[in-house]
Amino acid sequence: MIKYIDLFAGIGGIRLGVVQALEEMGIESQCVLSSEIDEKACETYALNFGEKPQGDIRQITEIEPFDLLLAGFPCQPFSYAGKRRGFGDTRGTLFFEIERILGKYRPKAFLLENVRGLRTHDGGRTFETIMQKLHDLGYGTSELILNSSDFGVPQNRVRLYILGLLGAAPIMNLVTNYGAADSHSYKNSYMQLGLFDNVKRKSCTVGGILETDVPEKYFCSPEFIEQLHTVVGNDLSKLNGYRLIDYRGGQSLHSWELGKKGKCTISEMQFMNLLIKNRRKHDFGTQQDGKKLTFEQIQSFYKNDDIHAVIDSLIEKGYLKEKDGKYNPVCGNMSFEVFKFLDPESISITLTSSDANRLGIVQNNMPRRITPRECARLQGFPDTFIVNPTDSFAYKQFGNSVSVPVIEAVALDFLQNNIGTLGWLENSLKAVNA
Numbered sequence: 025m026i027k028y029i030d031l032f033a034g035i036g037g038i039r040l041g042v043v044q045a046l047e048e049m050g051i052e053s054q055c056v057l058s059s060e061i062d063e064k065a066c067e068t069y070a071l072n073f074g075e076k077p078q079g080d081i082r083q084i085t086e087i088e089p090f091d092l093l094l095a096g097f098p099c100q101p102f103s104y105a106g107k108r109r110g111f112g113d114t115r116g117t118l119f120f121e122i123e124r125i126l127g128k129y130r131p132k133a134f135l136l137e138n139v140r141g142l143r144t145h146d147g148g149r150t151f152e153t154i155m156q157k158l159h160d161l162g163y164g165t166s167e168l169i170l171n172s173s174d175f176g177v178p179q180n181r182v183r184l185y186i187l188g189l190l191g192a193a194p195i196m197n198l199v200t201n202y203g204a205a206d207s208h209s210y211k212n213s214y215m216q217l218g219l220f221d222n223v224k225r226k227s228c229t230v231g232g233i234l235e236t237d238v239p240e241k242y243f244c245s246p247e248f249i250e251q252l253h254t255v256v257g258n259d260l261s262k263l264n265g266y267r268l269i270d271y272r273g274g275q276s277l278h279s280w281e282l283g284k285k286g287k288c289t290i291s292e293m294q295f296m297n298l299l300i301k302n303r304r305k306h307d308f309g310t311q312q313d314g315k316k317l318t319f320e321q322i323q324s325f326y327k328n329d330d331i332h333a334v335i336d337s338l339i340e341k342g343y344l345k346e347k348d349g350k351y352n353p354v355c356g357n358m359s360f361e362v363f364k365f366l367d368p369e370s371i372s373i374t375l376t377s378s379d380a381n382r383l384g385i386v387q388n389n390m391p392r393r394i395t396p397r398e399c400a401r402l403q404g405f406p407d408t409f410i411v412n413p414t415d416s417f418a419y420k421q422f423g424n425s426v427s428v429p430v431i432e433a434v435a436l437d438f439l440q441n442n443i444g445t446l447g448w449l450e451n452s453l454k455a456v457n458a
Contacts, residue, residue, distance in 0.1 A: 028092035029057040029131075031122065033077050035068040035412075035421045037403065038094045038137060041431025045439060048432075056088040064417040065424075071410040081121045091446075093134040095122055096426055123157050130162075132446055135435060136186040137426055140169050143184060158186075164193035168434065171203025172427035173210055177404045178229050179372045180206060181427055187438050195441040198434065204371070207265060211370040231368030233401035234387060234394075243392040244384070248361050251282040252391060260386045265367040270355035273301045279343065284359060286341040295334045296343060298325050299353060316350035362393060372402050377423035381416065396422065404429040 026046060030039045039055060046053045058077035060066050070076040078084055098118050126134065143151045158165055165188045172181035182202055187194045204210035244252075249260075255277060256262040267276045280288045280296045288296070302308070302325045303315045323331065335351065338344035345354050362384030366372050372383065383394045394402075396411045396418035404427045412418040439446065 026051055026053040026092060027056050027088070027090040028053060028094055029059075029087060029090050029125075030055055030077070031057075031059050031081055031093065031095040031125075032097045032118070033058045033060040033069060033094075034062070034065050034096060034425055036073055037405070037426040037428050038096050038135070038431050039073070040405070040409070041426070041428045042092075042094060042135065042435045044428070044432045045435035048436060049439060056090050057084070059084060064412065064414075065421055068410070068412045068417070068421055071412075081118070081125075087125065087129060090129065091132050093122070093126065093131050095134070096137040097122055119154060119157075123161070126158070126161050126163070130190060132190050133438075133442075134163070134186075134188040135431075135438065136188075137431070138184045138186075140182050140184050143167075143169070154186075158188055163188040163190055165189075166194040166196050167200075168196070168198055169200045169202060170198070170430055170434070171201065172404070172430050173228070173371045174201060174203045175404075175427065175429045175433050176228055177402065177427045177429055178233060178370075179375060179402045179427065180204065180210065181374045183426070183430070185430075185434050187434070189442060189445055192442075192445045194438060196437055197441060198437045207367055207370040207373065211367065228371070229369055230366045230372055230385065230402075233398055234368065234385065235397060238387075238392060238395060242395055243390060244361050249391060251284070252277075254283065255281050258389075260389050260391055263365040263384075263386055263391065265365065265370070267364050268360040268362060270353055271300065273297065279355075279359070280338075285343060288338075288341070288343070289334075291328060291330055291334050292338055292343075294328075295326050295331075295338065296353065299344075299351070301325075303353075316347070316352045318350055322351060362391065365391065366394070375399060375402055375423045377420040380423040381419040399423070403427050 028039075028042065030036065033039065036058075039058070043053055055073070055075070058069065058073070058075060059079070059081045060069060060077040061080050066077050122134075122136070142154075145151065155165060155167075165186060167187070168185045169182060170185060172179045172183070180203070187196065204213060252260060252263065263277075265275055268278075268282075269276050270278050278296065278300070279285060280293055299317070299322065303317055308317055308321055309315055319335075322335075326334075328334070335344065335346075339346060342354055345352055361382070363379060363382045364373060365384045365386060368385065368387075375383075380399050381393065383399075384391055385394055385398075386392075396415055397407070399419060399422040400409055400411055401407075403422050403425050405422075405425075406428075412421060
C-alpha cells in the first residue's frame with residue numbers, strides 16, 4: 025500500500041494520473057491528506073474522490089506518515105521576498121509549505137507540476153532557489169518540460185514536471201520535449217509523416233473529443249452567427265483555426281470586420297487591418313501593443329485619398345481613437361462570444377481558467393462554444409469524471425488543471441525506473457506478485 029498526499033490539489037488531476045499509474049503496476053494506494061483552498065474545486069474533488077480536501081496548507085501541522093508528495097503548487101514570484109531578505113529565502117510563499125513538509129516528514133519521493141515559465145522567472149533565479157532548497161533537503165531531482173499533445177491529449181499545453189528522490193538522483197526515460205509550437209505545425213507535421221489519419225482515430229485531435237448532442241445554450245447567438253456569415257460566407261468551417269482578436273493580424277477576425285460597433289466600408293476595414301499590421305513595426309518604436317501612431321506615420325502605409333474621411337468615420341463608430349494627434353485602435357476582444365475557433369483536425373490552444381468558456385468549434389456548420397465535458401476531454405479526464413454542475417466553475421477548474429495522461433506517463437516512468445531506490449514500491453510489487 026502506497027500512501028501519498030495531494031497538495032494544492034485542485035480537482036484532483038495529479039492524483040488521478042498517479043493512481044492510474046500505480047494501478048497499471050498493480051499497486052494499491054491511499055491518500056492520507058488532500059489540501060485545496062478553493063471551495064468550488066473542493067466540491068468537484070469530493071464528487072469524484074469521496075473526500076473533501078482540507079483547506080489552507082499553511083494551517084495543516086500534522087500529517088500521517090506518507091511515501092509520496094504530489095503538488096501542483098502555484099508559482100508565486102517569491103524572488104521579491106528574496107531580494108528583501110537575501111537571495112534564496114522562500115518564506116512567505118506557498119513553495120515554502122512544500123519545503124516545510126518535505127523537511128519534517130522526509131517522504132521518499134515527490135512529483136511537482138508547474139508552468140514552464142517557472143524555469144525562467146526572474147532570470148532563472150526563482151527556479152534555482154527552488155532546486156537548491158530541494159537539494160539541501162537531501163533530494164535528488166529530475167525536471168522535464170513536456171507538451172500534452174505528445175501524450176494523446178489534443179491540447180498544446182507545455183508544463184514543467186519536477187521529480188525527486190530522497191538520497192538519489194531519479195532515473196527517467198522521458199526527456200524534455202516542447203512538442204509542436206502550435207496547432208498548425210502539429211497538423212502539418214503529422215500530415216507530412218502520413219500519420220494524420222491514425223492520430224485522428226486515436227482522438228488526438230479536437231474532432232475526436234467533441235460531443236454530438238450539445239445543449240442549445242452552448243451555441244452562438246443568431247446575431248453573432250449572422251456576423252460570421254457576413255465575413256466568411258455560408259461555409260463556417262472556414263473559421264477553423266481563426267482567432268477573434270482586435271490587436272493581431274494574421275489568421276484573425278476583428279470587430280470592424282464583424283461590424284460589432286457598426287458596419288464598416290471596405291476602405292475602413294483596409295485601414296484598420298493595415299493599422300494593426302504596421303503599428304508593431306520597430307520603425308515606429310519598440311513598444312509592441314498599445315503603440316499609437318501619428319497621422320504622418322499612418323500615411324506611410326495607408327495611401328488612399330479618403331484617409332481623412334475614413335479616420336473620422338472610424339472614430340465616430342468607435343473603432344479608432346485619437347489623443348494628442350496620435351491614433352490607436354479601440355480593442356474590444358472581451359465582447360466576442362468566441363475568441364478562438366478550434367480546428368477539429370488539429371489540437372487546441374492551451375486551456376486557461378479565464379478563457380476556456382470562450383473557445384469555439386464549428387460543428388455541422390453551426391458555431392458554438394466547447395462544453396465543460398469537452399474541456400475535460402481536452403485535459404484527458406475520463407468521461408467517468410464528474411464535472412462541476414455549474415459551468416463557470418467547471419471551465420475555470422479544467423483551465424487550471426493538469427493533463428491527466430501526462431501525469432500518468434511521468435509517474436509511470438518515474439516509478440518503473442526507480443523501483444530499486446523506492447523500497448516501499450519494491451515491497452509492494454513483491455506483495456502483488458507473491
